[in-house]
Amino acid sequence: xxxxMTIQHRGFRSLKARFTLRWSFWAQTAFITILALALxxxxxxxxxxxxxxxxxxxxxxxxxxxxxxxxQVFNPYSDVSGSLITSIIIAxxxxxxxxxxxxxxxxxxxxHTMPWRVGFMLLFLIPQAFPNLTxxxxxxxxxxxxxxxGTLLGVVLVHSVHGLMYSVWISVAAFSSIDPMLxxxxxxxxxxxxxxxxxxxxxQAAPGLIAASIFVFLESLDEFTGxxxxxxxxxxxxxxxxxxxxxxxxxxISSITAxxxxxxxxxxxxxxxxFMRPEMLSKLGK
Amino acid sequence: xxxxxxxxxxxxPAALMVLALxxxxxxxxxxxxxTQDDLSFTLAHFVKVFELYSNDIKFTVIIVLSSVVLLAxxxxxxxxxxxxxxxxxxxxxxxxxxxxxxxxxxxxxAQMMRTFLAKNGLMNNTLVAMGVMxxxxxxxxxxxxxxxxxxxxxxxxxxxxxxxxxxxxxNRDQIQAAQNLGASRLRILVDVILPQVMPTIGVALxxxxxxxxxxxxxxxxxxxxxxxxxTADIAFRVNSYGDYHVANALGxxxxxxxAGLAWFYLRQSLKDKGALS
Numbered sequence: 001x002x003x004x005m006t007i008q009h010r011g012f013r014s015l016k017a018r019f020t021l022r023w024s025f026w027a028q029t030a031f032i033t034i035l036a037l038a039l040x041x042x043x044x045x046x047x048x049x050x051x052x053x054x055x056x057x058x059x060x061x062x063x064x065x066x067x068x069x070x071x072q073v074f075n076p077y078s079d080v081s082g083s084l085i086t087s088i089i090i091a092x093x094x095x096x097x098x099x100x101x102x103x104x105x106x107x108x109x110x111x112h113t114m115p116w117r118v119g120f121m122l123l124f125l126i127p128q129a130f131p132n133l134t135x136x137x138x139x140x141x142x143x144x145x146x147x148x149x150g151t152l153l154g155v156v157l158v159h160s161v162h163g164l165m166y167s168v169w170i171s172v173a174a175f176s177s178i179d180p181m182l183x184x185x186x187x188x189x190x191x192x193x194x195x196x197x198x199x200x201x202x203x204q205a206a207p208g209l210i211a212a213s214i215f216v217f218l219e220s221l222d223e224f225t226g227x228x229x230x231x232x233x234x235x236x237x238x239x240x241x242x243x244x245x246x247x248x249x250x251x252x253i254s255s256i257t258a259x260x261x262x263x264x265x266x267x268x269x270x271x272x273x274x275f276m277r278p279e280m281l282s283k284l285g286k
Numbered sequence: 287x288x289x290x291x292x293x294x295x296x297x298x299p300a301a302l303m304v305l306a307l308x309x310x311x312x313x314x315x316x317x318x319x320x321t322q323d324d325l326s327f328t329l330a331h332f333v334k335v336f337e338l339y340s341n342d343i344k345f346t347v348i349i350v351l352s353s354v355v356l357l358a359x360x361x362x363x364x365x366x367x368x369x370x371x372x373x374x375x376x377x378x379x380x381x382x383x384x385x386x387x388x389x390x391x392x393x394x395x396a397q398m399m400r401t402f403l404a405k406n407g408l409m410n411n412t413l414v415a416m417g418v419m420x421x422x423x424x425x426x427x428x429x430x431x432x433x434x435x436x437x438x439x440x441x442x443x444x445x446x447x448x449x450x451x452x453x454x455x456x457n458r459d460q461i462q463a464a465q466n467l468g469a470s471r472l473r474i475l476v477d478v479i480l481p482q483v484m485p486t487i488g489v490a491l492x493x494x495x496x497x498x499x500x501x502x503x504x505x506x507x508x509x510x511x512x513x514x515x516x517t518a519d520i521a522f523r524v525n526s527y528g529d530y531h532v533a534n535a536l537g538x539x540x541x542x543x544x545a546g547l548a549w550f551y552l553r554q555s556l557k558d559k560g561a562l563s
Contacts, residue, residue, distance in 0.1 A: 131500045164303060225500065258394040
């Protein structure tokens with residue numbers, strides 16, 4: 001008697017558990033669907049604007065579709081191609097500057113015995129830990145005295161400082177993870193310190209340094225505020241062009257520019273996604 | 287050469303760059319906010335800031351607080367689903383989905399929202415097509431709500447990445463034990479997971495605040511004139527008047543907003559450790 005009761009009771013419990021499980025499945029699916037709509041909606045709107053020739057209120061979709069503005073954008077004399085080249089030159093220069101100063105700094109900071117190590121690590125964090133708008137207006141004012149305002153060099157320097165935190169911190173992580181025995185073996189076999197660094201240490205740290213370069217490149221490509229104060233109006237990068245076009249109400253040009261900026265971002269994200277796991281991120285800086 | 291000297295030489299160029307191009311301008315802004323042109327001390331710039339921009343300061347604080355609260359709720363929700371959901375397929379989709387805006391530049395996000403949230407944007411158009419509202423009832427969300435939506439949309443990926451990373455690094459045994467003792471998933475989240483990842487949540491939210499106070503493109507492109515965020519006021523003060531003193535005084539206010547949040551977080555975490563009574 002009591003046995004059947006328990007079986008019945010168990011059957012009821014498992015039914016209830018199954019119901020809860022099914023309910024939470026649908027609740028989570030609904031949550032993910034809403035999130036997907038909220039994430040993809042704005043992107044879809046941007047894509048539609050890139051191929052809309054006219055779109056007036058209250059039409060749900062554009063009145064006229066076409067690629068007219070793409071031809072305008074990819075005309076070799078257009079502002080877009082010019083500022084695309086400027087943006088890429090600036091981003092590449094920022095990568096070079098960051099690597100030049102971060103490789104030695106990252107190598108030195110990877111040795112845990114270094115005095116004031118934490119202090120230096122924090123120093124490189126500061127540009128990301130302070131709201132940088134106020135700093136940029138003062139850099140612009142200082143650069144004005146130094147003759148750097150409105151020059152490529154000025155913009156490259158501003159972007160480099162902004163990217164320095166990524167390049168230094170990732171370099172430190174890259175140099176920390178290499179095998180110290182290999183460089184010791186190289187030294188024992190009679191290689192000099194510089195030869196060892198270039199031929200033994202650097203190749204092992206290369207994946208990390210490439211990741212750091214990608215971060216600096218993207219940060220520079222997407223940087224708006226610093227360029228707005230230091231570069232404009234002489235230096236026009238893609239984000240500045242996007243802003244100007246959008247404020248003039250020229251949504252087609254600004255959407256196409258935005259799409260051009262999106263391509264490297266999404267592409268690099270797919271690459272980095274392979275290396276970057278949230279679990280790994282929690283180990284960064286240790 | 288001693289090892290520490292050579293280390294300093296190696297770090298030198300990078301450290302010098304931060305000193306010359308970040309700390310020096312930061313110091314410059316501090317001096318400029320409190321002095322007149324002849325370097326004599328004054329508080330006149332702050333008086334002017336509160337006369338002209340007290341509304342905008344309130345507006346900025348409200349935007350920052352609402353964005354941070356929304357970010358906390360949403361990213362904890364996503365991270366908890368990722369950690370506790372019994373459906374591996376849904377977790378895989380969600381893990382891919384939430385990272386989407388991570389590398390989308392703020393200026394692109396601002397341009398997307400400028401079209402998406404407008405009166406004739408895709409959001410309103412979809413609602414009209416679904417019959418939820420008529421074209422005449424549509425309202426543009428550009429303004430304070432649009433600014434909050436854009437910041438949350440973009441910053442959600444970053445804060446969720448940090449928080450779900452902290453949750454993934456937790457010891458699974460405790461969760462397993464709580465589950466075996468019959469605790470519901472909500473109870474596990476509140477009583478087991480959240481207390482342990484609180485520091486990471488705090489860091490994610492403070493860093494998000496700093497980002498919100500640094501981004502100029504969103505208030506310029508989504509905001510609608512008055513009231514506006516003080517970041518837009520700073521740009522206006524510099525570009526239209528060349529008035530660096532008041533702009534820097536406004537900058538001090540923006541530091542204070544970030545510092546206020548950081549202080550709140552530090553005090554809270556000290557309280558949890560029992561250091562403060």
